[in-house]
Amino acid sequence: MHVVVIGAGEVGTSIASSLASDHEVVVVDVDPERAEQLKYELDVLTIAGDGTTSDIQTAAEVGRADMVIACTDNDQTNLVACGTAKTLGDGFTIARVKSTDFLQTWNRSEGAFGVDFMVCTDLQTAENIVRVIGLPAAIDVDPFAGGLVQMAEFEVDEESPVAGQTVLEADRYESLTFVGLFRDGEMTIPRGDTGIEAGDRAVVVGSPESVQGFATDVAPETTPGRADEIVVVGGSEIGYQTARLLEEIDFEPRLIERDADRARWLAENLPNTVVMEHDATDTEFLAREHVDEADVVVTALRSDEKNLLISVLAKRLGVDRVIAVVDSPDYVTVFEEIGIDIAINPRTVTAEEITRFTYESVAENIAVLENDQAEVLELELTDGCGLVGRPISEIVAETDARFVIGAITRDHEIVTPRGDTVLRPGDHVILLVETDSVSAITSMA
Amino acid sequence: MSTTIRVGWRASVGLTGDVLAALPVPLALPLLIALYYGESPLPFLAAIAVSLALGAAFRSVQDPEQNLGPREAFLAVAMIWFLVAAVGAIPFTVAGVGTVAHPVNAMFEAMSGLTTTGATVLRDFSLHSRSIMMWRQVIQWLGGLGILILATAVLSELGVGGAQLMETESQTEDVNKLTPKISQTAQLIWGIYFGLTGLAVVVYFLLGLAVDPQMGLYNAVAHAFTSVATAGFSPEPLSVGAFHPLIQWAVVPFMVIGSTSFVLIYFAINGEPMRLLKNEEFHFYLGAMATLATIVAVGLFLDPNTTFGAEGTVRHAVFNVVSIVTTTGYASTDYVQWAPAAKHMLFMGMFIGGMVGSTTCSIKSLRWLVAMKSFKRNLFTAVHPEAVRPVRISGKTVDEDAIRDIYAYLLLSLVIFFLLAIVIVVDAERADARVDEFEALGAAATTFLNIGPAFGDAGPYGTFATFPMTTRAVMIVLMWVGRIEIVPVLVLLTKTFWTS
Amino acid sequence: MSWGVNWKASVGLLGVGIKYLAVTLLVPLIVALAYGEDIWVFLVSMALVAALGFAVERVDPDPDLGPREALLFVSLAWLAAAVLGTIPYMLAGYGTASTVAHPVNALFESMSGFTTTGATVLGNISTDQHSHALLMWRQLTQWLGGMGIIVLMIAILPEVAVNGAQLMDSEAPGPELQKLTPKIAETARALWLIYFGFTVLLAALLYSLHLLGMAPNMDLYNAVAHGFSTLPTGGFSPQADSIGYFSAAVQWVVIPFMVVAGVNFALFWHVLRGEAEVMLENAEFRVYAGALAVITAVLAILLFRGAAPPIELGGTTQGVAGNSVRQAAFQVGSLMNSTGFATADFAQWDAHAQIFLLFVMFIGGSAGSTGGGVKIVRWIIVAKAIRRELFTSAHPDVVQPVRLGGNVVDEDAIRGIMSFTLLYIALFALSAVFIALDTTRVGIQLSVLESISASLATIGNIGPGFGRLGPFGSYLFFPNTSKLLMIFLMWIGRLEIVPVLAIFISGIDTR
Structure with a gap:
């Protein structure tokens, strides 16, 4: 596969390094020194220049690329890069964005901005945090x-x-x-x-x-209930998204933000969150608001040092679980070594998400279970595919493949599969397939 | 875990215990008087025993680990005011004489005293011993002292009630920085309070020697205790009306001073009188009294049914208006007999109140002043939508949050007042005690705003004993709620106060 | 002295409106023709009004309004309508024993009509003394004032529509203006059409009851007259016994229309477009419906247990469930929305029930309805803001916006609403005291309930009060000074205080 990675920051580098062994990777970066340096670190071709221009993209042979990954630190740059790439060829484009607004636009009409897949760093991180909070078991x-x-x-x-x-x-x-x-x-x-x-x-x-x-x-003791106290420290985009996602699953988190205007904005946009305007490093404040009795504390401030300080403070006050957002990947181990339960690095999260994507073929999304005994696949059904237009029970009866359909989403609504459910084009089907039967299923789709 | 209590209640209970344990000191005064006049000391010994026992019990609960945050302070303030009144009621029940022998009445009398209200359920003043009558006065003086501490030291820390405005008001950066330490500031304020009380004793006693033998040392002390505290109890059934006109005139300035900001008085004593004299709230407060007194005087003068003569008319108008606006509750005559117009004016006066940072009750002038200025600003911005115009008091900008607080407070007060009036009417009808609407409105205002006498049967020479027992119980609660500025009690009723 | 206001523009535009006021006089004219009554009163009135309109229009033929001019225009428009509305009363009453021949009384009656208050100084309400045509004019003033004369002007006069949003904002009851369509004139037209539709529906229903024999007194004249005063939450009736004069069936039909009149008319617009959920999910509507139900239930129980005297107009209520519910629903619907109709003399009820009704008078209808009073949405926001204050006093660092139906309410708006509510209460209290003093001056002793309700019923545009001002009483006995104050209260109450007071302030403060 010919892969072009635009932006050689931490995310881009991480992606490039995991792809470099199996694929033909070209990395583009505006900084010539960075490009030069990367040439020696990884087995990739590097080009210095503005990745949004067609000249540079032509030089990177985007026209014949199977995949273009735009992962600079600037949302607009990434979107324009994908748009440009679409004019040169029809490779699969992936853009990394921070703003959830772009993600919303893209969700509303897939393919907007010439982006085939969009990864929202902050949202991805927040989702990761919420999953860790919600399902410790x-x-x-x-x-x-x-x-x-x-x-x-x-x-x-x-x-x-x-x-x-x-x-x-x-x-x-x-x-x-x-x-x-x-x-x-x-x-x-x-x-x-x-x-x-x-x-x-x-x-x-x-x-x-x-x-x-x-x-x-399954585990009533460890799984948090609605009454559990979750405190999010820092109203950054990650903090905001975390609180928003927690609200969605019926938690009533508390969010501490220092800046008055930002706090007001957060309070207006998070109806079920108690927003407090204070400096979270003030121990008296933490004691007054009984943060020590919280079940989970998430630190999502913009500075790693402050996150570290508050995480340690929270641990000392006796908080059960502390989850810290760590901007610099080097510190992740440091955090975990001094007793912070989980340290999450947004860039690693993004890079993993994008890398995971590059493995896929027909299936949009997969998860491998128990030493590759089975895979969970997400298939988007097209008009001509063999699964469409028939009730599930009929499909099951026809094939030898061992699989179970877990869920179907149709027009962004979840449909519970039953024997008589008829699959339609455009449905996303999430199914568990025994590894042996994967090819049988993907060939039908 | 939604059921866990997240308030450090042990700290609050401990503080309450400290206060209760100190109660024997004021109780010693009526005890001495009882011994001096050869009356039974038992009521006060019982109260001393109970306060010591409760104090010790509460203090044993204290947890030195817990510190006193805003929530704990709210709880402590609410508990202190309630329990001190409860202990204060003990002498009345133990003495077992007259209407106040009944526990609810005793509690009413004690709460009315502690909250410096001055509404009484006594029917026949002559039944009671001198020591019991003095205890009524002492408890009011204590209430005045308590509210000063609350207003100057505690509430300003919590940012609640009128106290948060004291910073603007006193034109200092921070009330607590009168002196470097809060305790020193508090001591200064109490010093002024003690000094004024002493001065009142001397003035009343000397005037008594000169013009009125009825104003002996006992009465001089008793009235000094309740005039600076803007409280209103008097051992005389005719209140201050029992004394010579000259003494009545002498009481007026003490009531006025009692309702003036003690912080500004401190500045005035220390050579900065302009701070007081140029203060807008002070102007508003004096202006309101002057206007109302003028209208009442004119009304009395025109009314053929009242014949006080020129001096008498002015004196009664000034005295009673000052008494009502400062929320004292003395009376120089039975104004229930006046024409409705004059009574309406007194009723209006009940809602004004004195200055923030004094012993006054009711809504307080500063709140009205800020509300008025803010209305004017609203009208101005309706015409000039783009104008940015902060509200200023005495040249200082008032914080927008404080304005919002004031609006909320005013509306809350008015709603509670109105509901209380309805409860009084409905309950009276249930018990077949006919109370007319004006009486009900007056009684609601006078108890909730801690003034004292109302109209009709509950007038200055009347008694609240005519209301049904249930009404009186509701009034006890509302005197308590009104005195500590509503919020500390109401927050106790919210679930989040305890759990989050 | 400079006024800081381009008053010529406001007055010029006013002339345009006045011209059209003359047209509305056609309605009583037709009635007069139908009943063979004196038509000169209305012909002369029309001529006078039209002439004045054409004259005033010349002050500024091409008016251009800024925010200040808009406030002035709205305030003046209502005043002018009330003043000109007196002409038929005075002309018809000239030389007779009619109480409204006196200019102050005529202005009181006219202002009470246009502001949909319904307080009357007409001593003897009957067609024996007043012509059918004049009583119809009285009803018509209420109907014109109901949805707002400015809204009507915006709907039909292109000259006014230019500054429409600004004007409508000053007149619309409630804290904010809802624009339903991009063009303000279309919004105004939609609102008036809904209003007109309900009026026609009510009149038709009432008349068909008559035709079916279920309402012998409800002839065509009465059907139209009551249609004219129910939807605007007015309260005038050409019958001395108000709705109590008619059968129980009529009373049941009027109740839902009074309830409708207290609902935000914009919600009906959504319902007509097939978005019924907008109405059902509206926070104010829910509270309004809930409050009506609860208050009616409580009052019905009070009546059932004997709060009303045994022999009552419209039937004894003690122990009679049907009558109790009907009387309770009617009185609550009438007083809460500030209509002011009555089917029972609630001034005779016992103190419980009266105090309870006084409490109801404070509530008011919904914002954007034709009802008066403080308005429910304001109380909701005040309650929420107070709850927020309590919460933040225990948690000083918490930032918590006030939400209404999921939307965040702006802090400035909260302050505005709180200050309005307080100003309303303060004005009400001061006026009550003034009325008490003024009546004492002329030797009339009012009870407290009377003086309180006189003030509340006029500033809240409700109409009847308690005691002598009860639903079958009259405001006639007040001294002229008190009547003038009440006229002022009705005026500022209808415009929600700020426009009128702001004009006074800007008169002084020209910056």
Whole structure:
């Protein structure tokens, strides 16, 4: 594959280094020194220049590129770069943006700005934080269909109330589907009467709310409930998005922001969040507002040093879990070494997301389970594909492939799959497939 | 965990315990008087015992780890005012004489005293011993002292009530910086309070020697205790009307001073009288009294049913208007007999109140002044939509948040007042005690705004004992709520106060 | 002295409006023809009004209004309408025993009509003393004032529509103007059409009740007359016994229309466009409906338990559930929305019920309705702001905006609403005291409830009060000074205080 990466910052470098071994990678950066330096660090071709111009893009052979990844620090640059790339060829374009406004525009009409896939750094990070907060019991969580659907894998332990129940009993949620059950490393495709035993690993697919609800059933002790106190420190874009996503799953977080105008803006846009205007490094304030009794503290200030300070303070006050946003990837280990529970680096998150994307072929999005025994795929159905126009039960009866359809999204709404559900073009189907059957399924799509 | 209490209530309880443990000191005064006149000391000994026991019990709960934040302070203020009144009620019940022997009445009398209201449920003043009557006066004086501490030291820290405006008001950067330490500031203010009380004793006593033998040392002390505190109890059934006109005139300036900002008085004593004299709130406060007194005087003069003579008319008009506006609640005559016009004026006067940072109650002049200026600004911006115009008091800009607070406070007061009036009417009707609307409005205003006497049966020479017991219980609560500026009590009723 | 206001522009535009006021006099003229009554009164009135309009128009033939001129124009327009509306009263009453022949009384009646107050000084309300035509004019003034004379002008006069948004904002009841369509004239037309539609519907329903034999007294004249005063929350009736004169069926039909009149008319516009959920999800509408239901229920229980004297117009209520509910619903609907109709003499009810009704009078209708009073949306915001104050006093660092139906309410707007509410209460209280003093001066002793309700019923554009001002009483006995104050209160109450007072302020302050 010929891949062009525009922007050689931390994100671009990270992507380039993970792709360099298998693919033909060209990296473009405005800074000639950076370009020169990278040439020796990685096995890639580097070009110095403005990646938005067609001259430079032609030099990078964008015309024959399979994929163009624009990941500079500037949103507009990335969008223009993708737009330019579309005039030169038809490679798949990926843009990294910070602003959620661009993401909204793009979600409304996919393909806007000539971007085929958009990764919003701050939103991605916030989603990551919320997943870590919401599902501490899950071994693996992945979002599908733009976050409408979640796949999660849970380990059922001795104390779990779910142990001993049948799948039918455990699945109390309208939009939740059990797609797989691993027992002693063997996968079975569960049916209504399949029993769940302690030590099993259950894979479920459904709306984020139902997955959250199921997590509470599996591990009521550790999974946070609505009454839990979550304090977000710092009203940066990441802090704002984190609070917004927490509100969406019915939490009422508290958000501490120092700047009066920003605090007002946050308070207006976050109806279920209590916004406080104060310097979070003031220990007296933290004590007065009983931040020590919070269950989770997220530090999302713009400076790593302050995040570190507040994380340590929160830990000392006795907060159960502290999640810190760390801007510099080098500090992630430092944070975790001194006892911060989870340190999240936005650039790493973005790079991972983009890299994950480059693996895909027909499937838009995949997750690999349990040593590659099974994969969860997201397929977008096209007009002519073999799955369209027939009820699910018919498809299942016809093929030998072992798969379970976990969820369907149609026009950005989640549809719970039933035997008589008829698939339509444009549907996104999230399904679990045994690794052996993957090619059978993808060939049908 | 929504059920956990997140208030450091132990700290609040501890502070309350400290205050209760100090109560035997003021209780010693009526005790001495009881011994001097050979009356039973039992009521006061009982109260001393209870306050010591409660104080010790509360202090044992204290947790030195917890510090006193705003929430804890609200809780403490609410508890202190309520429990001190409860202990203050003990002598009345133990003495067991007259209407106040009933616990609800005793609590009414004590709460009315502590909140410097001055509404009484006593029917026959002559039944009661001198020591009990003096305790009524002492508890009012304590209430005045308490509110000064609250206004100058505590509430300004919390940014609640009128106190937050004291900074603008006193034209200093920070009230607490009169002197470097809060405790020193508080001591200065109390010093002024003690000094004024002492001065009143001397003036009343000397005038008593000169013109009126009824104003002996006992009455001089008793009235000194309640005039500077703008409280209003008097051991005389005819209130200040029992004394010579000259003494009535002498009481007026003490009431006026009691309702003037003590911070500004401090400046005036220390050679900066212009701060007081050029203060807009002071002008408003004096102006309101002068206007109302003039209207009342004219009204009395024109009314054929009242014949006081020229001096008497002016004296009664000035005395009663000052008494009502400063929220004292003395009376020089039974104004219930006056024409409705004059009574309406007194009723209006109830809502004004004195200056912020004094012993006065009611809504307070500064709030009205700020509200008026802000109205004017609204009208101005309706014509000039782009104009940016801060509200200024005595040349200093008033913070927009403070204006919002003031509006909220005014509206809240008016709504509570109105609801209370409805409760009084409805409850009276339920108990078949016919109370007319004006009486109900007057009684609601006078208790909630801590003034004292109202109209009709509850007039200055009347008693609140005519209201049904339930009404009196509601009044007790509202005197309490009104005195500590509503917010400290109302926040206790919100769920988030306790849990988040 | 410079006024800082281009008053010529305001007055010039006023002339345009006055011209058209003459046209509205055609309605009583037609009635007079139909009943064979004296038509000269209205012909002369029309001529006078039209002549004045043409004359005043010349002050500034090409008026251009800024914000100040708009405020002045709106204030003057209402004053002018009220003043000119007196002409038929005075002409018709000249030389007779009619109380409205006196200019102050005539102005009171006319202002009470245009501002949809419904307080009357007409001593003897009957067609024996006053012509059908004159009483119809009285009803018509209410109908014209209901949706707002400025809104009407914007809807039909292109000259006025130019500055429409500014003008409508000054007149519209409630804290803010809702523009439904890009063109303000279209918005005004839509509102008037809805208003007109409801009026026609009510008149038709009432008349069909008559035709069906369920309402013997409700002839065509009465049907139209009551249509004219129900939708504007007016309260005038050509019958001395108000709606109590008619059958229970009529009363039941009027109740929903009074309720409708207290709803924001913009919501009906949404309903007509098939967006009924906009109405159902509107925070103010929900509170309005809830408050009506709860208050009606409480009052019905009070009446059922015997709060009204045993022999009542419209039926005994004690122990009679049907009558209790009807009387409660009618009186609450009438007083809360500031209509002022009555089917019972609530001035005779006991203190419980009266104090309760006084409380109801404070509430007011919805913003954007034809109702008067403080308006529900303001109370909602005041309550929310107070709750916020309590919250922030325990948590001093919390930033918490006030929300209404999901939207954030601007801090300036909150301050404006709080200051309006306080100003309203202050003006009401001061006026009550003034009225009490003024009546004492001439030797009339008012009870407190009477003086309070006189002030509240006029500033809130409600109409009847308690005691002698009850629904079947009259304001006639007040001294002229008190009547003039009440005329002023009705005027500023209808325009929600600020436009009128701002003009006074800008007269002094020319910066």
